[in-house]
Amino acid sequence: MSTVIQNLLNGAMMGFIYALIALGLSIIFGVMNIVNFAHGDFVMLSMYFTFWVGSLWSIDAFATPVITFPLLFLFGILVYFLIIEGTLRQKYVTQIAVTVGLLTLLRALAQIVWKAQPRALPYSLIQGSLDIGPVTILLSRLVSAGVSLVAILLVYLFFTKTWQGRAIRAASDDLDAASLMGVNYRWVYAFSFGLGSALTAIAGGLLMSFQQVDPTMGLRFGLLSWCILALTGLGSIPGLLISGVIVGSAESLAMSLWDPRARSLIIYLIFVLVLWLRPRGLFGRK
Amino acid sequence: MKDAQKRLISIGFLVVALLLPLLFRKNAYSMILLTTIVLYGVLTTAWNIIGGMAGQLDLAAGAYLGLGAFTSGTLLIRWNITPWVGMIAGGLVATLFAIAVGFPLFRFHIREVWYALSSAALVEVLRVVFLMWEEIGGPVERFLPFHTFSLYHLRFASYIPYYYIMLGLLVIALLVNRRIRRTRLGYYLLSLGDDEDAAEVLGVNARAYKLRALVIYAFIVGITGSIYACLYGFIHPMVFSSPISLEVAILGIVGGMGIPFGPLLASVILVSAREFLRASIGGQLESLYLAIYAVVLIVIALFKPRGLAVLIQDVYARIRAVLSSAEGRTNL
DSSP, rough: OOOHHHHHHHHHHHHHHHHHHHHHHHHHHHHHHHHHHHHHHHHHHHHHHHHHHHHHHHOOGGTHHHHEEEEEEEHHHHHHHTTTGGGGOOOHHHHHHHHHHHHHHHHHHHHHHHHHSSSSOOOOOOOOEETTTTTEEEEEHHHHHHHHHHHHHHHHHHHHHSHHHHHHHHHHHHHHHHHHHOOOOOHHHHHHHHHHHHHHHHHHHOOOOOOOOOTTTTTHHHHHHHHHHHHHHHHHHHHHHHHHHHHHHHHHHHHIIIIIOOOOOOOHHHHHHHHOOOOOOOSHHH | OOHHHHHHHHHHHHHHHHHHHHHTTTTTHHHHHHHHHHHHHHHHHIIIIIIIIIIIOOOOHHHHHHHHHHHHHHHHHHOOOOOOHHHHHHHHHHHHHHHHHHHHHHHTTTOOOHHHHHHHHHHHHHHHHHHHHHHOOOOOEOOOOOOOEEEEEEEESSHHHHHHHHHHHHHHHHHHHHHHSSSHHHHEEEEHHHOOOHHHHHTOOOHHHHHHHHHHHHHHHHHHHHHHHHHTTTTGHHHHHHHHHHHHHHHHHHHTTTOOTTHHHHHHIHHHHHHHHHHHHHHTTTHHHHHHHHHHHHHHHHHHHHHHHHHHHHHHHHHHHHHHHHHHHHHH
């Protein structure tokens, strides 16, 4: 029993990070309806940036987003203007072709720059664990979950309380009406894409505090965040958190109770089942 | 182009393809390169049925390929059953799997991006399942029996026989494509690919026809998988490969959706370009070839979204226009 609780806790804490990754994708998909297959590779890229920044200037993994966040934001805007904007008026097939090309490109670049071997940072300053009854909580996981939660909360506040956030939401509801009200859609889109990518920088920093990175791990994060998005439906940020926790704990339970290799299996099973049974997600609008 | 003209050109290409091994028979690398190009040609031509015509962006080519490879490979290793039978068995297993997956997917109206994602997830699911399933798969390669030349075992020391077998499969895949394109099924599929809701309103049974397209595609890819296993001489869960699945789809898209020879064209041009890059610069900087290849794919998809085949048709039309106007002047 205590292993179950332990794994549920671990998975739930991981789920907060997953929710943060999926939030980035949700912004990109929800606001401009762009199908970004390369989102997981953005996570991979930010983990490598974290590795770079962290080992170059010996900065703790938890502090690296200070540098990688703006970096990924700029990268997202660059990708938007170079590649994504040209596909806005195309069929979704073209968008998938282009973003799959981007996925291949990012993976190849990562292999060129960082070689095809796993990289990790030295241990983070935040170490140790809390013992609560029969379960142990690793501090690094707890802090990661906390940081994700704060980041998600900030994004939520941004979308509900600020003028820019409201403009983005208006543009995602009705682009033409928003344009007439003076919202510049090009910048809204570029900003949303940048924000969606930049959120992976935070997630990358958190993940690197207890995990290594290799060039092929992007697809897993990509499918995982699409799975969370399918589970949530569009437009619900609290729903993303719950779905992230569901996916994270399912993954962790499958690893401990069934087979460590079944880790991704359970995620894809959830994904397929949700698509069949609740195509709008559990918390979707409309 | 007229039909007779088209036929002449196709036969010309076929003769060239048949004669190519004479040129490269001494060089095993060139032969496996040619075989790989034809292999991609078969996969993308089959993909054209479900992806190009029916507009369902299937990313599960690796799943059907792997099922075919494992079925025929296991039959050969365990019970010494010839891959000629294994091929059909592999195709059938892939087909059954496609029905089992496609039926609920189409039943629940899963489309577009969600269909693409769930099919991409299938490949990963199957890879993990076969990794965990120790009796059939498992993490260790299972080798097919070695023979220098055995038609029964479909094992050859040279790549030339594989090339011809693959070429035969390619011709079949192309003929199937053309046949579908010219019958009612093809028009239904094209209408579904264009606008599914409109097609359904006009009385096209979307579920039945999409499933039919998926089944034909899965069967061809399953057979290809069986030959794939013999070609490489072992089976391993890595054949359930996401990169191959993604590449098949992307080649199908940049080749020209729904045009029977489009995906083949993209495979011939782009796969040989990729392999040329790999051979020429792969030694100095690993993966640089992949980066260049990806950039080429992005550029084609961005600037020629209707595909390479359309591009070539346009160029052909322009040449004809120039030629006929030149003729017109001389006549004057």
